[in-house]
Amino acid sequence: MNALTEVVGLSQADLDLLAELARGATVDRVGRQLDISGRTVRRRLRVVCDRIGVATPIEAVAWAARRRLI
DSSP states (O other): OOHHHHHHTOOHHHHHHHHHHHTTOOHHHHHHHHTSOHHHHHHHHHHHHHHHTOSSHHHHHHHHHHTTOO
């Protein structure tokens, strides 16, 4: 983890979640991989979006990719 992720409060698990979405995995598939429900994945994505100040999960993926976090 780097200083940027610490400042915005993203964990490695948050970055892993965004990386899976970037690879094209669906929310439900990510949930199955992490052994959590799709609803929990959506809730975690909402928290990530709020922390980094974007409106949608795809914007969060783009935000993380531009910063080479995923």
